[in-house]
Amino acid sequence: MIDPYYLQQLAIGLSLGMTYALMAIGFTLIFGVLNVVNFAHGEVYTIGAFAGLVAITAFAPPFLAVLFLALAAGAAAGFSLERIAFRPFRRFTDEASLKSRAMRESTLLSSLAVSIVVREALEIVFGSEMQPLPFEYMINAPVQAGPVTLATGDLIIFGVAAAMLAGLQYMLKRTRIGLSIRAVSNNPLGARYVGINTDRTIVMTFVVGSTMGAAAGILVGLYYGAIFPAMGFIPGVKAFVAMVMGGLSSIPGAVISALILGVSESMATTFLASGWADMVAYGFLILTLVFFPSGLFGAGRERV
Template sequence: MFDIFFVQQLVNGLSVGFIYALMAIGFTLIFGVLNVVNFAHGEIYMIGAYAGWLSITIFAPPLFVVILIALAIGALAGFSLERIAFRPFRRFRDEASLKSKAMREATLLSSLAISIIVREVAEKIFGSNMQTIPQDYLLLTPIEIGPLSFASGQFLIFGLSIVMLGGLQWLLKRTRVGLAIRAVANNPMGATYVGINTERTIIATFVIGSTLGATAGLVVGLYQGAIFPAMGFAPGIKAFVAMVMGGLSSIGGAVVCALILGVAEAVTTSFFAQGWGDLVAYVFLIITLIFFPTGLFGGGRERV
């Protein structure tokens, strides 16, 4: 018989894993299309949380309106990020320069710069202290199922993640913009020949990825009640590790690895002290890079 404490930790780990998954998808989508890492993704997460917190403290709307606001702000942030940190470096349109090393390094630094600026500005405006969510919105209502105890926030995380992951699958497989995103990721040169608007597709990728990232930030804010300017850093690293483990451009791989990572962290903290949890991601990263350089689900195709 399973120890009930273990099952509890498993569920906790999964809910953390889903948060990593939502973030990792943003990384993966952008990496797939542009072959670059978006270092400002953690700040999108932070912006999502602040958007939720601000809308709650200013006019206290119902929960689903808070979610919609965070989605919209996330989309807007993704759009602006692409405009400011990525578009200016994309002067040539052939595949060689679209995915070149110079392009990668330039946008790596520009997105890092944006990330620092956004974080500092947030600190200047709101202070570096943690903002607290009013009690009514805090999703910590305990829900007992048998001997297990969950917070309502965990259900929100599960529900929202599954809806968004399903929606993403639908979008990528069934809609024109989704097909375009996959086409550009698969073969940017071929995409120009069949008349795909590459610029618009890149914007769509940033908007979708950032919407997912902002949602992740919002639900964590509502669930853990801790909103501060640097909150995006740790989950950003974890999501990045999940992307690398998943094989860089595999969405399914990134989601599975994010869940594994979340559960592994939860299990680790239940056997060791809390501080050891963060070590898990780095150990996984090193093991992946040494033994599975193309990722666990990379299909043997090196893209970097």
């Protein structure tokens, strides 16, 4: 019989990994298409959480309505983010500009700028402290599963992450918009030549990716009962590590890496002081970059 202590730590790790995975899915999708890190993804996550919070405090709607409002806010945030931070760098459509790394990588800074502006604006409006939440909305009621204590939120987050992953795979592999997303991510110039509306495809990707980011924000916010303007930063870093470990553009790879990350962190707490647990994530990042430069699951040619 395994020590229930380790089972509990495993459960905590998987639950932690799920929250990272939720964020990593949207992050990886956007990277896959544009080949550039969207630094504002953490703020989309925060916007999702705050949209839910505002809805809860204003009309106290049922849980599902809160979730959908957060999704809608995420979609709107993704759309505006693309307009403000990414579209201006694609206004030249000649081949040299499209292939230019500098044009692409400028969006690193423009998305970072948007993320700072959004975070500070939220701080001005809401204050930087944790926002109190009505307790009936929190999804952290304990659920006893044998020797292991889980929370309702663990099950909800698992369900949503699984649905998001499956839905996304379906969309990418079976629908026309998925086909165009895959085409643009493989070769944006080629996609344009064969008549795909690349701008619309990119906007779609942002909308879908940001919707998922916002869902992650509201779910994790309600799970921990901690909603505050800087909440997106740490999950953003963890999702980034998961994405790199997963091979940059593989969504299932990012999810698996996120779970590995969560379990390693909770297990590491057994042997190390918890102050060092963050080292696990950064250690993995370095090890992956040194030994698996194309990620643990990134060997294939297929993108997204």
